[in-house]
Amino acid sequence: MNISKTIGITGASGALGKELTKLFRKKGFKVIGFTHSKTNNEINDESPNEWIEWECGKELTLRKNLKEIDILILNHGIYNLSSKNVNYENSIEINALSTFKLLNLFEEIALSKDSEKLKEIWINTSEAEMLPALNPSYEISKSLIGKLVSFKKNLLDKNSKKKFKIKKIILGPFKSDLNPIGILSPVFVSEKIYTLANSKNYLIIISPNPITYILFPIKELYNFLYCQLLKKTNFYS
Numbered sequence: 001m002n003i004s005k006t007i008g009i010t011g012a013s014g015a016l017g018k019e020l021t022k023l024f025r026k027k028g029f030k031v032i033g034f035t036h037s038k039t040n041n042e043i044n045d046e047s048p049n050e051w052i053e054w055e056c057g058k059e060l061t062l063r064k065n066l067k068e069i070d071i072l073i074l075n076h077g078i079y080n081l082s083s084k085n086v087n088y089e090n091s092i093e094i095n096a097l098s099t100f101k102l103l104n105l106f107e108e109i110a111l112s113k114d115s116e117k118l119k120e121i122w123i124n125t126s127e128a129e130m131l132p133a134l135n136p137s138y139e140i141s142k143s144l145i146g147k148l149v150s151f152k153k154n155l156l157d158k159n160s161k162k163k164f165k166i167k168k169i170i171l172g173p174f175k176s177d178l179n180p181i182g183i184l185s186p187v188f189v190s191e192k193i194y195t196l197a198n199s200k201n202y203l204i205i206i207s208p209n210p211i212t213y214i215l216f217p218i219k220e221l222y223n224f225l226y227c228q229l230l231k232k233t234n235f236y237s
Contacts, residue, residue, distance in 0.1 A: 005029055005030075005070040005071060006029070006030045006031075006032060006068055006069050006070050006071075007024045007029050007030065007031045007032070007069070007070070007071050007072075007073065008031075008032045008034060008065070008066065008069035008071070008072040008073065009021060009024075009031060009032070009033055009034065009048070009073045009075055010034040010035075010072075010073070010074050010075050010076040010102070011034075011035070011075040011076035011077065012031075012033030012034055012035050012048055012051075012075075013033070013035040013036075013037045013041070014075070014076075015174070015186040016075060016124075016174060016186045016189060016190060017033065017035075017075050017076075018046075018186070019186040019187050019189070019190035020073060020075070020190045020193065020194075021033060021046070021047065021048050022046045022190075023190050023191065023194055024194075025045070025046065025048075025049075027194075030049050031048040031049055031050075032048055032049065032050045032051075032052060032065065032068075032069060033047070033048030033050070033051050033052065034052045034054055034062070034065075034076070035051060035052070035053060035054075036053070036054065036055065036056075036076070037053075038053060041053070052065050056093055056094050056097075056098040057093070057098070059098060059101040059102050059105055060101075060105065062102070062105070063105060063109065066102075066105060066106055066109055067109055067114075067115075069106075069119070070117060070118075070119060070120065071119070071120045071121070071122065072102070072106050072119070072120070072121045072122070073121075073122045073124075074099050074102055074103070074121065074122070074123045074124060075124050076094065076098070076099070077094060077095045077099075077124075077126075077141075078090060078091060078094050078095065078138075079133075079135060079138050080135075080137065080138075081135055087137050088136075088137045088140065090137075091137040091138055091140065091141040092137075092140065092141045092144065094141075095138065095141035095142060095145060096141045096142070096144040096145040096148070099123060099145050100145060100148050100149075103121060103123065103148075103149070103152060103166075106119065106121050106164075107121075107152070107160075107164055110163050110164040111160055111163055111164055115163065118162070118163060118164070118165060119163065119164055119165070120164075120165040120166075120167065121164075121165070121166055121167070122167045122168075122169055122193070122197060122204070123145070123149050123166070123167070123168055123169060124169045124171060125142055125145050125146040125149060125168055125169065125170060126138075126142045126170065126171055127170050127171065127172055127205075127207055127209065127212045127216070128142040128143075129142045129143050129145075129146030129147075129170070129216075130143070130146075130212075130215055130216065130219060131209070131211070131212065131215075146168070147223075149166065149168050150168070150219075150220060150223040150227075151223070151227065152166060153166040153168070153202060154223055154224050154226075154227035154228075155227050155230070155231070166202065167197060167201075167202055167203075167204055168202060168203055168204065168220075169193060169197075169204045169206070170203065170204065170205045170206070170207065170212060170216050171184075171189060171206050171207065172184055172206060172207030172208050172209055172212065174186055174188075174189045183208050184206070184207075184208065189206055192206045193206065202220070203216060203217065203220055
C-alpha cells in the first residue's frame, strides 16, 4: 500500500473502527472516520484525521467526501436482540441497504471519467452471512449484503475492474460493545485485515472457526460460476 493514500472507515467510533484507525495512522495513512455519533469525536494522534457525521438513508450527501478516498472500509452495523419487526427493518436498512448504497456510490465515483486512481472498497459482511449468530435479524441482513457484494464483484466488467476493486471481509466474533463475549480482540482483527488485504485475494477470512474457511470459498465459487453463466447466456445486462 502507498502511504499517500486516504482511508475512509465507517463505524470508525466502534471497537474495530478505532483499532483500524490507529493502525492506518501508524502506517502513515490519512484516515477519514465516518460516524453516527455526535459525541467524543476528538482529533488526536489515534483518532481519524477528520470526522464526518452521517446518517443511514443519506448516503448521497457523502459524495464529495468519498471522492478523496482511495480505500473505503465499510464497517458500520447494528446487532439488536429483538424479535420485533422494526428491528428486522433497522438491521436490513443499516447492515445491508446502507452498505450497498455506499458501495454503489463509491463504484460510481471510481468509474467516473474524473477518477484516475484505482479505488478499493473493503466490506465487512461477517460470517453470520452463512453461519448462525443467535440473532435472526442480523443473520438476514448479513446474508443479504453478502450476496449483493458477491454479485456486484462478479458482474464487474474487465474495464471496471481496472479502476475499482472489491474485497469481502468475513469476520468471526470479536470483542466489542455490540458483542462483549467475542473471542477475537479488535487489535488482532485489525492487524490481520491490514495484512491479508495487501494480497490479491478478494475474500479475507478472520475466524477461529475452521468451518468458515471451508464454506465461504465454496459459496464464493458457486456465486462466481453462477454469474459467469448469467454473462454467457445474456440473462444479465
